[in-house]
Amino acid sequence: MLFLKRLFDFYLNSSIHVALSVYALVRMTGFLFQISAIETSAYFAFFGTIVGYNFVKYDALARTQKLQMRRQLKAIAIVSFLSFLACGFYFFQLAQKTKIIAVVFLILTLLYTLPFFPNKKNARNWAGIKIYIVALCWVGVTLFLPIINADIPLTIYVFLVALQRFILIFVLILIFEIIDLKLDDPHLKTVPQQIGVKRTKWVGSLLLVGFLSLEFLYAHFNSQTLILKSGVALTVFLFLLFANQKESKYYSSFWAESIPILWWVLLLLFQ
Structure with a gap:
């Protein structure tokens, strides 16, 4: 073992x-x-x-x-x-x-x-x-x-996908910053250090709403894709909601970091 x-x-x-x-x-x-x-x-x-x-x-x-x-x-x-x-x-x-x-x-x-x-x-x-x-x-x-x-041409669709992905990664990093709050140098001025854990979770939650809202800007809107991304956003939200400094390193370095893998697998299964 x-x-x-x-x-x-x-x-x-x-x-x-x-x-x-x-x-x-x-x-x-x-x-x-x-x-x-x-x-x-x-x-x-x-x-x-x-x-x-x-x-x-x-x-x-x-x-x-x-x-x-x-x-x-x-x-x-x-x-x-x-x-x-x-x-x-x-x-x-x-x-x-x-x-x-x-x-x-x-x-x-x-x-x-x-x-x-x-x-x-x-x-x-x-x-x-x-x-x-x-x-x-x-x-x-x-x-x-x-x-x-x-x-492939850099169209509006490409930049919408880029913005969605940036938001997702940004929120995942917020989870890491909350977990590592006690370990990070205060001079780093991470988001939780500057605005506190509670407000960081609010910021992350609002960003996830923006993540989903961007879906409606796609020319080829797909309800199945929206459901899939809603599931991913909900998963990230729950990890963000329960993130705290007492969690083990596996909470962020394994489970939270597995979300992109989960997203890809779900995309293959349901698209």
């Missing part, structure tokens, strides 16, 4: 689970926009997420030598290195213009982690900006990257 727990923790700590969520959203993009050749973008996003998230999580600690290379961390380093090779392989299979977009989000990731300017902190520590960078990267990698790679 202890072995299974360690294996599960490794699955979470090595960012494989969050990478599956990103992969699910890319495949959802392929489904929504009927992109048959979606595999390259999906695998690039999957392996790139492992590399990017592990770099963000462990780089600062490693550079300050506060991180001891225990057995699990060595295994995470190996997974990250193999993912880096796989990410590079799929990167060179992307269209030229898609590579440029991918580099832009790579720069955002580096900016999020490394201090580029003298006497300045990295973007992760810029007050209040973290949540927007993360949500923007998710939307860019899971939506715009595969669409541009498939040479």
Whole structure:
């Protein structure tokens, strides 16, 4: 039983689970926009997420030598290195213009982690900006990257989908920020730090209403799709409603982060 727990923790700590969520959203993009050749973008996003998230999580600690290379961390380093090779392989299979977009989000990731300017902190520590960078990267990698790679025009429909996805990711991050409220540096000025947990939940709830309201702006409105997204929104709302600082790490890092995977599976089952 202890072995299974360690294996599960490794699955979470090595960012494989969050990478599956990103992969699910890319495949959802392929489904929504009927992109048959979606595999390259999906695998690039999957392996790139492992590399990017592990770099963000462990780089600062490693550079300050506060991180001891225990057995699990060595295994995470190996997974990250193999993912880096796989990410590079799929990167060179992307269209030229898609590579440029991918580099832009790579720069955002580096900016999020490394201090580029003298006497300045990295973007992760810029007050209040973290949540927007993360949500923007998710939307860019899971939506715009595969669409541009498939040479699909950037229509109003694309931007409506992008806005909906941004809202969903934003609210999911609010759940993380509530759970991590005691651990986050006060200078980060996360949403719960600035307005409190109760108001954060109100903001998230109103955003979810906006998430559903955008559905009525689609030219090809579909009641079945609305029901599906309502189920997803309700699930996110419940996770947001019951989020608190006493919840275990699995509440956000596994269950809440599984929602994009659930959304993709439901889309495949009912569409």
